Ligand code: GTP
């Protein structure tokens with residue numbers, strides 16, 4: 001069964017939306033295989049977002065992601081990588097489709113980095129790398 005790494009980002013945890021996100025994941029039919037609440041350090045975040053190093057939003061992104069607890073979740077199910085990306089909606093919450101997590105629950109707050117509530121791995125390679133990073137030994 002395919003696995004994906006889902007994060008409820010600090011904005012989602014602060015707004016009390018962990019249950020709402022997990023409700024949607026479970027209602028879709030996926031299974032939770034690991035779940036942990038923690039404030040990630042820069043080492044994990046630097047590796048997690050290595051592809052964005054050097055971009056203008058990289059530093060604000062790491063600052064935001066380390067600003068408070070994140071719910072890290074390993075989700076399992078047939079085509080769960082694509083499936084969760086579809087549940088999450090597009091990156092910009094202003095225009096993410098209604099019905100998606102970002103579209104229904106997110107908005108622009110006029111900050112340096114887009115706060116968009118959730119992360120989901122974007123490919124099997126990313127999923128394997130990210131699950132190893134957030135849940136070593138799983
Ligand atoms: P993640 O699930 O967090 O990886 O989001 P994503 O896959 O939808 O987007 P991507 O990996 O391209 O970017 C990671 C994060 O960087 C996004 O969630 C945003 O918070 C932020 N980000 C990405 N692109 C931009 C941008 O063009 N401008 C700003 N301000 N932030 C961005």
Ligand code: MG
Nearest residue numbers: 119120121122
């Ligand atoms: Mg991404």
